[in-house]
Every structure is written in structure tokens, then in C-alpha cells.
Amino acid sequence: MKVLYFSRDYTPHDHRFLSALAESEHDVYYLRLERRGHQQEDREPPANVHIVQWDGGQKAARFLDGPRLLSGLRKVIRQVKPDLIHAGPIQTVGLLAVLSGFHPLVTMSWGSDLLLDAAKNAWYRWATRYVLKHSDVLIGDCETVKHKAVDYGMPPEDIVTFPWGVDLEHFSPGESRLRSQQGWGDAFVLLHTRTWAPLYGVDVFAKAFVQAARQIPELHLFMLGGGPLAQQIRGIFNQSGIQERVHFAGQVALADLPEYYRAADLYVSASHSDGSSVSLMEALACGTPVIVSEIPSNAEWVTEGVQGWCFADGDVDALTETILDAYENRQQLPKVSQAARQQAETRADWTKNSKKLLRAYDLAINNQ
Template identity: 60%
Template sequence: MKILYFSRDYTTHDHRFLSALTKAGEKVYYITLERRGHVLEDRALPGEVEIVSWAGGKKPARLVDGPMLLLDLKHLLRKIRPDILHAGPLQTVGFLSALSGFQPFVSMSWGYDLLIDAERSASWRWSTRYTLNHSAAMVGDCETIRQRAASYGMAPERIVTFPWGVDLEKYHPGNRQDAGDKHFTLLSTRSWEPVYGVDVLVRGFLQAAQSCPKLHLVLLGNGSQAPLLRKMIAEGGAAEKVTFAGQISQKDLPRYYRSADLYVSASHSDGTSISLLEAMACGTPVLVSDIPGNKEWVTPGVEGWLFPDGDSRALAGAIISAFERREQLVQMSEAARNLAERRADWEKNFPELLRAYDIARSHIRNR
């Protein structure tokens, strides 16, 4: 089967999907909409993937470029004649694909497109509905996304829901590294952008650290809030309690999960968070905001805890409570790993994408 895989930019998630598709024996052609300023994935594309040169993928995308990009996309589709056009996020890459008129077209939600972007304005809502109404099938990663897609007119029987999952051989429990009993280590892996609430996390940490001197926070990543976060930590007198570890390679990431006592995320919006699944696969108990996507995974007191979204005071209390109950973390670690094995195994979940392709092809044949 020939697949034209179209994404906004090359990310860690794209690497996994492209690798799995080629491993499954599919012929994959790949294009991106744009190239943004920072590297989102440091691994090379799988060797079997054919990168296609076209009008996009060289610079940040602009609305004014839309007609030119659509014209060239139609040209590519006539040239390649794929069996499936796979595209997402919905309002950018997906919308352009829907406008092309090509079928079978499988749209893939990236979570934020339905949870945030779809509500930006009437035009964003319209493009969301248009894309879904022209999708032969749609892929989403959780029940929250399924319900949101259906509310925009996507036929429920053509929505395929599966957690993107993680590589359980790579992300697995191990002895805590470089830890000992000196610190109680909290780990954040989210980008430093407003939607991920890292500022809320830092506020909660600073409050908790005032009464719990053993706390230590490891912040991975970077982003537009870097100056704000560094200022908050400096003014809070906690510079020695925070490690800014920067952007970490995928190879090194599991080591950080295993070194942490608790994974913390204050994200304001997520479908199924991959970093949450990575933490649980490594047996790291979690403390996350009580948004719908997280509540599909975390049972309070079992794999970890939830706290009210945006409430730094509640987060501080939850951090202190986790520290005081740290003898429970061994059982939580086992529960987190067990849940990951049951529901977050990438090898078991990936074939659902191929099922979505089959649904799309069948729908187009039979309409």
C-alpha cells in the first residue's frame, strides 16, 4: 500500500508512525507543511521513507501561501497516486488535504487541534467541520477526542481511537539513578509554553518547597516561557533546588523518568499525553492536572494523583502529600507500569492505524 503521510513538521510522533508504517511493509512518502525555528526530533527519518520535495516544508507556513500549497499538493497526489492520504493536524495539514478532494483521506487529530484550535474562532470551527466531513476515517488518541470529533460531524463508526502508546522495551522501570535519599525529585518534561502550565507547576513547587526542603525539580525542554520560569525560580530563592536540563534526546529520556520520584504535569489541555504514558511505563508515579484526557488514565491513589487544573496551591498541597506518603510510591510504581502494559503498548496499538486505513478504503469503495 502506498501512503502519502503529511504532517505539520517532523516530530517525535511522526518518527514513530513513519517507522511503524515502513516496518509493516508499507511504501511511505512524506511531506511536511512547514519548517519552524527549532528542532522537534533529532533522529533521522527511517531510511525507507521517501521524502518528497514540494512547495511546503521549507519555512513557517503562512495563510497567503495556501493556494500555492494546495495546487502543488494536488499535483503531488496525481503524480504519486497513493492508496491513502494520511494528514493532521486537522485545521492546517488536514484542511489542506480535505480541500484537495483526494480520497481515501484519513485525518489524524493531534489533540490540541480539537481541544484548543477548533474553538479559536468561527473560521477555525468551520475548517474543523469541513476537514472531518471530508475524512473517510479519522484517528484520535482518546475518548475525549472521539466525542469532540463526533460533535463536529465526524461519523462515529469511522473514528478509530487508540492511544499512540510507547515502546515498552525502551521505557521500563529500573533502579533510580543518581538519586538516593537526599532529594525527593519531581520531573517535568513538557514544553515551556502556556498551554502546558509549567508556570503553574513552578508556582506549586515553590510553595511546597518552603515547607519541604528535600524537594528538587528537574525541568526538561525549553520554550517561550523560559525567561518567566527562570525569573520565578530566582525570585523564589530556589535556584539550587531546580535543575534546568534542557532539551534531552529520546535515547536519554528514560533515564530521567527512572531517576524521578514523581512525574508532574500541569498541562491545561491534552488528549492522551505521551509523556504521561512514558512516565507510567517507567514505573514513575504521576501527579497531573485533572483535565479529561488525564482522567482517562489516572485513578487517584492508584497510579498517582490528580489536582485541579490551574490551581498551584492545590498542586503544592498534592506535592507535599506525595512526599509524606512516599512509602506508597512502590505500589503506585507497579500499578503505573501494569496500566502501561495493558493499554499503552505501541506494538499492540499501532495496528489500529492500519484498521483506520481499511475503514477509509472500504467507505470510499462503498459510498
């Protein structure tokens, strides 16, 4: 079967899906809507995936480009003659795929398209309902996304839900040299991997870390990545007097990420919205206890005191207290670590979860 995989950009998530499809019996074609900002994924698509050259995919797509891109998509469909189109996010790529009139169509939610974008304004609400009405199957990564899709009119029987998952061999418990390299052998170490952007509550985390660090001399932090709030976040640390306890690691390659999870006593995410967070699944897979914001999707993964702890979303003082409590009860961390890994093995195994993608394709074909 010919599958046209149509996505907004080229990200680690796209590489994950294309790699899974490349190992299937299907003939896979990859179509990219746009090229935005910095490169998000260094790995090339799998060699046996056909890269489609077309009118899009070279620069950021604008609303005014819609008619030209729709015409280009219809031309691609005539040339490739796919048996199925896999398209997402909903209001951009999904909308173009729906407007092309092609079926069977599997639309894939990227989480934020339903959890955030759909409620932006009347146009987004219309586009969301229109795409879901004309999709044969919707793929979502958590129950929170599924419930939101049903609210927008998608029949629940046409929704296939599975976490995107992680490589459990790559992300696994083990030793790390990073603590000794930093001279943090006896420290209590936190890890933050989320993008420094408002959505991810990084300012909430930075303020809470500073408050906790003033009470725990042993508290240190691996702060990964960067983002639009870089100046503000660095300012919070620099003005606190504890900046020497923060190691800014920058962008860390996928190959090196497990070292950081293994080096940490706790992984922390203050995100205000998420689907099934891949970084959360990476932490669980490495056996790293977690502290996460109390939002619906996180509750699907973290039971209070079992795999980690939750705190009231956006509440700096609540996060501070949760960090302090975890430190005071650090003798429980080995047990929490085991439960975290068990949760990942049960629900976050990408090798198993990726097979549900192919079942979604079968459902779409049978719906014709």
C-alpha cells in the same frame, strides 16, 4: 498499497508513525507542509520512506500560501498516485488534503486541533466541520478527542481511537545514576518534562514547587526542556531562595529520558489541555507515580491514588497540597509505581497500538 503521509512538520511523533508504517507492507511517501523554527527531531525518517520534494516543506506556511500549496499537493498526488492519504492536523494539512478532492482520506487529529484550535473563531469552526465531513476516517488518541470530533459532526463509527503509546522496552523501570550524580541520594525528587509554555501550566507548577519546597527540605526537582516562558519560570525559582534544589537539564535526548523518569519519585504535569499525553505515558511506563491536572484526558489514565493523583487545573495551592500529601504518604509509592507500569503495559504499548493505524486504513478503503 501506496500511502502518502502528509504532516505539518517533522516531529518525534512523525518519526514514530513513519517508523511504524515503514515496518508494514505499504509503500510510504512522506510529505511535509512546513519547516517551523528549531529542528524538533534529530532522527532521520526511516530509509525505506520516500521523502517527497515539492513546493512546501522549506519554511513556515502562511494562509496566503494556500492556493500555491494546494496546487502543489495536487501535483504530488498525480505523480505519486497514492492509494490512500494520511493527513493531519485538521485545519492545516487536513484541510489541504480535503480540498485536493482525494479519497480515501484518513485525517489524524493531533489533539490540540480539536481540543483548542477548533473553537478559536468562526473560520476554525468551519474548517473543522468541513474537514471532518469530507474525511473517510478520523484517527484520535483519546476519548476526549473522539467526543469533540462527534460534536463537530464526525460519525462515531468512522473514528478510530488509540493512544500513540511508547516503547515499553525503552521506557521501563530501573536504576538511575542521576540522583547520586547530583548528590540527591536521600532527596524526594520531582520531574517536569513539559514545554515551558502557557498551555502546559508550567508557571502553576513552578509556584507550587516553591511553596512545597519551603515545607519539605528534602524536595528537589529535575526541570527539563525550555520554552517561551523561560525568563518568567527561572525568575520564580531564582526569587524563591530554593533555586539550588532545581537542576535545569535543558533539552534531553530521547535515549536519555528514561534515566530522568527512573530518578524521580514523582512526575508532575500541570497542563491545561492534553490528548493522551506521551510524556505521561513515558512516566507510567517507567513506573513513576504521577501528579497531573484534573482534565478529561488525564482522567482516562490516572485513577486517584492508584497510578498517581490529580489536582484542580490551574490551582497552585491544590497542586502544592497534592505534592505535600504524596510526600507524607511516600510509603505508598512502590505500590503506585507498580500500578503505573501495569497501566502502561495494558494501554500504552506502541507496538500493539500502531497496528490500529493499519486497521484505520482498511476502514477508510472499505468506506469507499
